[in-house]
Amino acid sequence: MKNLELERPLVFFDLETTGTDVLADKIVEICVLRIEVDGSRETRTRKIDPERPIPAEATAIHGIRDEDVRGAPTFRQIAKGLLELIGDADLAGFNIRRFDVPLLDREFHECGLDLRVPERRLIDAMVIFHRKERRDLAAAVQFYLGREHAEAHSAEADVVATAELLDAQLERYSDLPRNVDALEGWSGANRAAAVDRSGKFAWREGEAVFAFGKHQGKTLRQVADEAADYLKWVLKSDFPSDSKELVAAALRGEFPTPPERS
Numbered sequence: 001m002k003n004l005e006l007e008r009p010l011v012f013f014d015l016e017t018t019g020t021d022v023l024a025d026k027i028v029e030i031c032v033l034r035i036e037v038d039g040s041r042e043t044r045t046r047k048i049d050p051e052r053p054i055p056a057e058a059t060a061i062h063g064i065r066d067e068d069v070r071g072a073p074t075f076r077q078i079a080k081g082l083l084e085l086i087g088d089a090d091l092a093g094f095n096i097r098r099f100d101v102p103l104l105d106r107e108f109h110e111c112g113l114d115l116r117v118p119e120r121r122l123i124d125a126m127v128i129f130h131r132k133e134r135r136d137l138a139a140a141v142q143f144y145l146g147r148e149h150a151e152a153h154s155a156e157a158d159v160v161a162t163a164e165l166l167d168a169q170l171e172r173y174s175d176l177p178r179n180v181d182a183l184e185g186w187s188g189a190n191r192a193a194a195v196d197r198s199g200k201f202a203w204r205e206g207e208a209v210f211a212f213g214k215h216q217g218k219t220l221r222q223v224a225d226e227a228a229d230y231l232k233w234v235l236k237s238d239f240p241s242d243s244k245e246l247v248a249a250a251l252r253g254e255f256p257t258p259p260e261r262s
Helices: 056-062 075-086 096-110 125-132 137-145 155-172 180-186 220-226 228-236 241-251
Strands: 010-017 027-035 041-047 090-093 122-124 201-204 207-210
Touching (some): 027 056, 027 096, 041 075, 056 201, 075 096, 096 122, 220 228
Parallel strands (some): 090 122
């Protein structure tokens, strides 16, 4: 590190996982880059058997399939050695505060080990990026339209600027789709993938599957059959009303079918 003074080792790390739920998902790959105070480095990368199927949605992001982790060690088998490698180092990465650190800390706790997060300093490059390079509407107007957004937070000014902004983006990026349906899919907001408005359930091979929690990746039909108590818990908890309607119907033996798109 040419521009950062180290008082103790700094460990950069990144996780690939079965999903985005820090309370339930599992690690399928971890890379650790340990930088010593003297500048020397050690890098280790390892596939990990999550002891559950890797959802297709996760594979689509990181490319790791069930067969890629077959025969790999479980997290429990490497946990002690990994914690020794991290040692007393501070931690760094991209989006580690909201995702990687909480998930890794939970994995260690499930093995009876403690990452001792409060004792470490955390450097998150994403936080620095977002604070130094603004990503609000005013910044986008300046970047794409070359002018100040003088009336920011006036509803009319904001909506007019957003329309101009989208048109400028389409002009700048020739590879962007030119119709609304394709552009929706490109931007990751394709309603066809979601069963309910909040995305708690997603379509997979014609079945509604859980996109959250400990049953993530399982079909609503399967959970209704095997863990009805979990569905009853959802009904009593703070979930969106349309998600609860799906769950209540499932308890009655009624399951949704994918809509036909025109």
